[in-house]
Amino acid sequence: MNKIQRQYLANLASKNVRIDKRKTEDFRKIEIEKNPIENAEGSARVRLGKTDVLVGVKMGIGEPFSDRPNEGVLMTGAEFSPLAHPDFEKGPPREDAIELARVVDRGIRESGAIDMKKLCIKKDEKVWMVFVDIQIINHDGNMIDAAALAAITALCNTKLPVYNKKTDMIEYGKKSATKLPVSYKPVAVTFAKIGDTFLVDPNIEEEDVMGARLTVTTKDNGNICALQKGGSEAFSIDEIKTMLDVSIKKGKEIRKMI
Amino acid sequence: MASLTKSLKCSKEAKMKRPNNRKPTEFRPLTVVAGVVPNADGSAMVKLGKTTAIASVYGPRSVYPKWKRKADRAIVNCTYSMVPFSTDERCRPGPSRRSTEISKVIGDALLPSIFVEEYPKTMIDIYIVVIQAHSGTRTVGINAASVALADAGISMRDIVSSVAAGKIDNTYVLDLEGKEEDASKCDIPIAYMPRKKKITLLQMDGDLSAKDVIEIINLARKGCEQIHEKQKEALIKRWGI
Numbered sequence: 083m084n085k086i087q088r089q090y091l092a093n094l095a096s097k098n099v100r101i102d103k104r105k106t107e108d109f110r111k112i113e114i115e116k117n118p119i120e121n122a123e124g125s126a127r128v129r130l131g132k133t134d135v136l137v138g139v140k141m142g143i144g145e146p147f148s149d150r151p152n153e154g155v156l157m158t159g160a161e162f163s164p165l166a167h168p169d170f171e172k173g174p175p176r177e178d179a180i181e182l183a184r185v186v187d188r189g190i191r192e193s194g195a196i197d198m199k200k201l202c203i204k205k206d207e208k209v210w211m212v213f214v215d216i217q218i219i220n221h222d223g224n225m226i227d228a229a230a231l232a233a234i235t236a237l238c239n240t241k242l243p244v245y246n247k248k249t250d251m252i253e254y255g256k257k258s259a260t261k262l263p264v265s266y267k268p269v270a271v272t273f274a275k276i277g278d279t280f281l282v283d284p285n286i287e288e289e290d291v292m293g294a295r296l297t298v299t300t301k302d303n304g305n306i307c308a309l310q311k312g313g314s315e316a317f318s319i320d321e322i323k324t325m326l327d328v329s330i331k332k333g334k335e336i337r338k339m340i
Numbered sequence: 341m342a343s344l345t346k347s348l349k350c351s352k353e354a355k356m357k358r359p360n361n362r363k364p365t366e367f368r369p370l371t372v373v374a375g376v377v378p379n380a381d382g383s384a385m386v387k388l389g390k391t392t393a394i395a396s397v398y399g400p401r402s403v404y405p406k407w408k409r410k411a412d413r414a415i416v417n418c419t420y421s422m423v424p425f426s427t428d429e430r431c432r433p434g435p436s437r438r439s440t441e442i443s444k445v446i447g448d449a450l451l452p453s454i455f456v457e458e459y460p461k462t463m464i465d466i467y468i469v470v471i472q473a474h475s476g477t478r479t480v481g482i483n484a485a486s487v488a489l490a491d492a493g494i495s496m497r498d499i500v501s502s503v504a505a506g507k508i509d510n511t512y513v514l515d516l517e518g519k520e521e522d523a524s525k526c527d528i529p530i531a532y533m534p535r536k537k538k539i540t541l542l543q544m545d546g547d548l549s550a551k552d553v554i555e556i557i558n559l560a561r562k563g564c565e566q567i568h569e570k571q572k573e574a575l576i577k578r579w580g581i
Contacts, residue, residue, distance in 0.1 A: 119472050120390060122425035132378045136471060138425025161433055164419065165396045165467035167379050172419055172467075174434060215424040215433065217469070219394065220377045254428035 083290045091291045095276035101287055102131075107328055109283045114231070114339055117239050124240025124262065128232040131285060132222035134166075137232035138215050139240045139262075143252060146202070146209040154201025154209045158187035160216035160229065167221040183216060185310045186230045189268040189299035190214070193307035195234065197263035203245070210242070212262070223286035226297050226310075230270035235340050238264050268307055269336045270299045271329035275315060280325060282332060296322070298329035302337065306330075359517055360389075367503055367515035367563050372483065372574035374491045382492025384574065386484040389517060390474035395484035397492040400462035414459035418447030420481055422470040442478050449482050449502065449531035449541035455495035464494065475517045479503050482531050482541065487571050491578065498533035499571050500540055501564035505530075505556045507548065512556055514563045528556050532564040 091101060098106055110131030119125040122138035129135075146153060160183035164170045175183070190196065201210035214236070216229045240262040244253040274284035274292035281288055284295075293315030299308035306326060311317070317325075358364070368389030377383035380396035403409035420443040424433050446468065454464070466488065468481040482502035490499055506516045506524035516524050526546020532539050539561075544553065 119392075119425060121427060121472050121474065125425060134377075136423070138423060140425045140430035142430060159424070159433060161423070163421065163467065163469055164398075164465065165377065165380070165394060165469050168398050168401075172435075213424065213430050215430075217423045217471070219469075220379050222378070252429075 083287070087287075088291050091287060092277055095279040095281065098279060100281060102285065106279060107282050107332070109332070109336070110285070112231070112336065112339060114235055116235060122236075123243060123257070124236045124238075126232045126235035126239065127219075128228045128235065130224060130228040130283065132220055133224060133228050134219040135225060135228040135232045136217045136219055137229065137236045138217070139236045140213045140215070141240070141243055141252070142211045142213065143203065143208055143245065144211045145207065150198075151206040152202040152209075153198040154196070155211045156187065156191060156196060156198070156214070157211065158183045158190070158214040158216070158233070160186070160218070162218050162221070166218040170218075170221070181310070181312075182226055182229055185226055185270070185297055185299075185308065186214070186216065186233050188308040188310075189230055189270055190233060190237070193266045193268040193299070193301045195264055195266045195268055196237065197265055200263045212237075221286065223289045224272050224283050227270045227272050227283060230268070230299065231336065231340070234264075234267050234269070237262055238267065238340055240264075266302050267337050267340050268299045268301055269333040270297050270308070271332045271336075272297045273325050273328075275313070275317070275321075280321065282328065296325055298326060300330050300333035304330050358513070358520070364511050364513045365559065365562070367567070368517060370567060370570050372487060372570045374487050374574045374578040380488070380492070382488045382490065382494070384484045384487035384491060386480050386487070388476060388480045388483075388515070390472055391470070391476050391480045392472040393468055393470045393477065393480045393484045395466060395468045395481065395488040397464065397466050397485070397488040397494070399464035399492070400459040400494070401465070403461065403463045409461050409463070412460055413456040414454075414462045414464050416447055416451055416454060416456065416464045416466065418443050418450065418466040418468070418485070420446055420468045420470070420478070422473055422477065426470050426473040442481075445541055445543065446478060446482055446485065450485055450489065450500055452538065452540045453486065453496050453498050453500050453533055454489065455497065458495050464489075475521055476504055476515060476529070479529050479531070483567060483571060487574055490575055498535040499568060500531050500533055501567040501571060502529065502531035502541065503560050503563040503567060504528060505560040505563065506546070507552055507556060512559050514559055526553075526556070528553065528560065530557060530560045530564070532561050534565045534568045
């Protein structure tokens with residue numbers, strides 16, 4: 083981005099105006115498509131303006147971690163496919179993709195969204211594994227919020243596949259009536275700091291000029307379950323307080339859409 | 341036309357039942373949408389039955405790494421991948437031997453349709469992501485990629501259409517699906533430029549006489565011609581006045 087554009091955006095931000103005429107606390111239009119992929123145990127596609135994220139949940143059976151012998155396993159991965167943006171390159175996930183996956187993972191894990199103890203088949207030996215895979219279809223800023231929203235929506239719509247105890251095999255294709263035990267819906271809200279202004283749901287231009295970024299994940303009861311700061315600038319404690327309040331309010335609005 | 345009537349006749353004898361009561365010469369319900377990835381120079385989504393692929397095209401753009409560039413033409417890079425949740429059992433993300441091969445044959449299937457000599461010292465990147473897999477991912481990928489290339493405004497000789505065909509019992513069958521793949525004596529995916537009447541991709545696994553192979557290819561060509569119409573419709577819908 084060139085200097086003039088950069089200054090223009092910074093100027094706008096200082097007047098609390100945004101390039102797409104949104105208010106500072108406004109999200110772009112959120113569209114949620116539930117279970118677009120039949121082959122996945124659960125899936126969701128979330129469009130946040132032009133940002134487009136597809137999340138699928140697959141279930142498998144594996145060994146539990148030795149420190150949690152009676153709990154299921156959650157794994158979250160993200161792929162920034164070169165399909166989605168001219169600057170994305172192929173190859174294994176880079177640090178930004180890993181960061182995104184870990185922020186989404188933390189929101190789900192720390193909020194206790196999935197009742198992991200219910201995913202135990204046989205203690206110490208067999209548990210359900212939950213694979214959450216995030217695929218970016220189009221990147222136009224704020225992939226974290228879109229991915230987190232798609233992930234929790236997909237999990238809420240996940241049905242376990244049929245597990246045949248005799249053959250010890252999963253019969254994929256047949257879905258049981260059992261839903262994945264999801265008890266909370268964590269929602270991520272990301273702020274971009276440009277100058278002294280904080281913008282909710284930054285688009286790609288705003289992300290380019292922002293000095294810092296904070297993602298706040300909130301739970302149904304208003305608790306905070308994950309935080310992630312990014313960027314070179316810093317926040318004051320008052321700024322953080324404001325962002326937490328806004329994210330709780332925004333989280334409530336968005337949670338209704340899941 | 342001879343092959344079409346022939347295969348119809350065969351089907352009456354065999355009276356085999358296909359998923360969704362399809363006729364042997366019928367492919368699954370097809371949806372083609374152009375322009376689904378706003379960031380890309382050209383893009384398309386193709387859905388054939390359950391199988392769904394998104395393709396996006398970036399370029400012609402400058403070549404990286406630089407030593408790869410050709411003074412007289414564009415280079416075309418094609419990458420095919422499947423998302424982990426596209427299959428019944430989760431497939432590992434990242435390139436595999438299978439996806440590497442398919443990337444190559446798809447690139448080779450599209451290359452004859454592109455006027456690469458019009459874009460010297462550049463590269464054209466094609467990315468195909470299969471978001472749901474249920475037989476025929478490579479052919480669906482080719483259909484999407486070719487529409488995406490046209491959507492990007494790249495000079496082309498023709499739009500490439502692609503479909504697979506095989507033979508079950510004594511019937512020639514278009515667009516094998518699921519269990520039919522195991523029942524079929526062979527699986528022949530082709531890519532075809534209907535206007536040029538040229539075949540740009542041909543693969544086969546199976547055990548069959550030469551006569552049968554020709555019949556199957558002809559059946560697939562007929563299928564490609566119908567798919568070609570759908571691809572044109574999608575482009576007209578996006579760009580037509």
